[in-house]
Each structure stands twice: as C-alpha cells, then as structure tokens.
Amino acid sequence: MLRLFAWLVAGALLAVAALVALILQAVSATPLVPPPGELSAASFTRVKGILRANDPRRLPPGASREARIAGPELQALLDFAARHGLPGRAAIQLHDGGAELQYTWPLPAGLAPGRHLNARAALGADGQIDQVRLGSVALPGALVMLALDAGLRHSQFAPEFALLKGSVSQVRLAPDALRLTYTWQPELLATARALALTPAEQEGLAAAHARLVDVMNQVGEGRRQANLAEVLGPLLLDVGERAGPDGRAAAYRQALFVVAAQLSGKNVALLVPAIRRQPRPLALTLQGRHDLAQHFAISAALAAWAGEPLANTIGLDKEVDDARGGSGFSFADLAADRAGTRFGELAIRQPARLAAALADGLRSEGMMPATHGLPEPMQADTFRRRFGHVGSPAYQQVADDIERRIAALALFSPSP
Numbered sequence: 001m002l003r004l005f006a007w008l009v010a011g012a013l014l015a016v017a018a019l020v021a022l023i024l025q026a027v028s029a030t031p032l033v034p035p036p037g038e039l040s041a042a043s044f045t046r047v048k049g050i051l052r053a054n055d056p057r058r059l060p061p062g063a064s065r066e067a068r069i070a071g072p073e074l075q076a077l078l079d080f081a082a083r084h085g086l087p088g089r090a091a092i093q094l095h096d097g098g099a100e101l102q103y104t105w106p107l108p109a110g111l112a113p114g115r116h117l118n119a120r121a122a123l124g125a126d127g128q129i130d131q132v133r134l135g136s137v138a139l140p141g142a143l144v145m146l147a148l149d150a151g152l153r154h155s156q157f158a159p160e161f162a163l164l165k166g167s168v169s170q171v172r173l174a175p176d177a178l179r180l181t182y183t184w185q186p187e188l189l190a191t192a193r194a195l196a197l198t199p200a201e202q203e204g205l206a207a208a209h210a211r212l213v214d215v216m217n218q219v220g221e222g223r224r225q226a227n228l229a230e231v232l233g234p235l236l237l238d239v240g241e242r243a244g245p246d247g248r249a250a251a252y253r254q255a256l257f258v259v260a261a262q263l264s265g266k267n268v269a270l271l272v273p274a275i276r277r278q279p280r281p282l283a284l285t286l287q288g289r290h291d292l293a294q295h296f297a298i299s300a301a302l303a304a305w306a307g308e309p310l311a312n313t314i315g316l317d318k319e320v321d322d323a324r325g326g327s328g329f330s331f332a333d334l335a336a337d338r339a340g341t342r343f344g345e346l347a348i349r350q351p352a353r354l355a356a357a358l359a360d361g362l363r364s365e366g367m368m369p370a371t372h373g374l375p376e377p378m379q380a381d382t383f384r385r386r387f388g389h390v391g392s393p394a395y396q397q398v399a400d401d402i403e404r405r406i407a408a409l410a411l412f413s414p415s416p
Helices: 002-026 041-053 071-083 141-153 158-167 187-196 199-219 228-264 290-306 308-323 331-349 351-360 380-387 393-407
Strands: 064-070 089-095 098-106 116-124 129-134 137-140 168-173 177-183 225-227 283-285
Touching: 064 071, 071 089, 071 177, 116 141, 129 141, 137 141, 199 228, 225 228, 228 283, 228 290, 228 331, 228 351, 283 290, 290 331, 331 351, 331 393, 380 393
Parallel strands: 225 283
Antiparallel strands: 064 177, 089 098, 098 116, 116 129, 129 137, 168 177
16 A cells, blocks of 8 residues: 555656646747737737627527638737737738648746746647647647637636537638638527626626615706716716725726727616616716717726727727727827826826825826817818828827826826
8 A cells, every 4th residue: 555655656746747847848039929019900800700790689589500710810819809808919920721820928027036937838720739839849639629628618718618519510711711610509698798897896796786876866956958067977986985995996897898898879778687776867968068078988898808009099090980980080089098007006006196186085187187179070081181190200299298288287297
C-alpha cells in the first residue's frame, strides 16, 4: 500500500512538472496577438451589420439560416469581444482549407509581470481543431477538443453550450468567409442572456430598474418633461449608498445601463425577465433637448460597460450615419457623446469622486458643457464642404474645442 501511495505521489508530481514545463514553453515576453487599436467606426459598422443581417428572431422555431461572416467582419467580432469581456485577445486568418486562430492571454502581474501565454490553433474547413501549439509545443487537435468538451460539459454554462452546439448544423471555413448554418430555437434568447449577464448582474439590473421607476414616477408627478440630472442624480446617489464603497462602481454601471435603455426605448425585460414595472411617461432632456440626453446617457452606459474607445466610436458612428441621410451631423450631439463617455468612465474608475459630486447635487450645467457655436445639423455634402472628413484639421479644431469645454467642468477636471 505504501508503495502504491508513493507511486501515485510520484506520478502526480511528474504530471504537475510536465504541466509547468508545458506552460513555460508557451509563455513569452512578446504577445502573439498585439493589443487591438481603438475600434474604428468601420469595424463597429461591420459588427452592427452582422448582428442586423443575422437577427433570427423573426424566424419561426425550427427554421434554418446560413450566416456568412467575411474575414474582416470576423476579426471585428473578435476585437469587439476582447473589449467586452473575452479574456485575452484573438486573431484569425482564413485560408484555403481552414483557418489559423491565434490567441494571447496577458498573465496577471502577480503571476508573471510582462509575460504572455501564446497559442495557435489550426482549424480545418469544418471548424474542427486539427492542432494546437502552446508556444513551441504541439498538441493533437483531438486531445484539445476532448479537453474543451469536457470543460464545457462541467462548466456552469453546460446547458447553454449544449443548446448552442445542438443548434449549429454546419460550419465551413473558406478563404473569404465563415459560413455557419444554424436552426433557430427560441430558447437561444435565454442562452444569450445567461452568457451575456451573470445572475448577479441580472439581479443588480432588476434592482436598478426598480429604483429608476420609483425616481421617474416621483420626479414626473404632474409633469411630462424633466431634466436628466433630476433623475440621474438621485438614482446614482441611492444605488451608490446602498452598494457601499466596494460595490459602488458596479451599482453605477447597472444604473447607467437602465437609464440608457429607458432613453433609447429598449425594453430591459428582454435581458432581465424579472423586470415587470415600467415608469410613467416622462421625457428626459439635457439643455432642453431630448436628443442630447439620449447621446449622453447611452455613451455613459457604453463607457461604463465597454470602455471609452468603444463609446467614442459608437458616438461618432451615429453622427456619420446621421450625416448620410438622418438628422444630420451634429457637433452638439458629439459633445453630449463625449461628456457622457467621461461621465461613464468617472463612474467606474473614480466612483468615490462621483459619489462626492452626487452628494453635492448633480446639475445639468455640471455634467454637460454649453453647446453654443457648435455646428449642426449638417448633411453629408455640407459636412464635406466645411470639414472635408472626420479627423481633418478643420474637424479636429471643433473636436478640440469640445474637449476643452468638457475639461472646464469641475466634474471632469483633473483632480487637485
């Protein structure tokens, strides 16, 4: 018995040593996939186009559809995922007969500062893994697939992954695109909720929405319109005090989400079925304008949930779309986007500072600069005549003016 125990201990030590050696072979000071640049308006447009073109909710249950995602669009989705919760970052290169998927995970500073775990996966035309290389060590694809399958089957998302796996009937990789054939099942909406939001986040959003309903009903009694600050200030103050210093940033993030959903006309109950109540009708404005309140709130939520570069891109993307035939390009709207982005960043990065400002009372003029003198609205031809293109010297001069106006606000000025 002692000999058996000794053999088991020795075997375990050898396995651990082999695993450590394998990991060391895969760790490098140079990342295989460099950090993605700021998500461009073109990339974000690709992501929106993919989601819009492949929205299956109008399909009857059991109907099949093929989604075609070109190489640049596929990479845009990976970049979007890297900014929205995917650990590490990935890149894909399509080629004849399959694709190569590259992955880099920056190791935590406490574990190995400045080091990266790099991996490459060779995918066949059917999307199956043929081989994986961890650094210079090659692993058979079948072994990796078995490990991934076992890991997913024993994870907390096992039912969701099983449903997704059962819904996809065919995967084809070609040099130009990924083609995915899937069967629509209404249960996939619940799966998307489970993968997008943790139970704690769903609970937090439900609580934030309930408080928003209370605040809007109180502020809006006998009124049809109110300033955004009249609702946003009490809401954030309340959820922040309830959460305490350690949970304040998360509470602010959830509150900004439900406010943005309310202003954009989106039903949060699609993501959080526990939500039942809705506030009485009340138009929220900034400087007397509903559109500025929309831009501010949506950009604040995007910055709080996805980071400032994404919020900046989405704001600019909206203005460019407007110039192509919508309401027209508006630097005033862009100022609201930028102020909202700064507000969302402040809520997450410096929640204590925002809490102090909320305690003094949130006012419209303190969260959004005056927009007098900012050109608006401009259709595409007018915009091209006056500014040429986004990023031109003339455009940048106005953009810099917006940044100076925002920086002059005490809420966003550098800390003393």
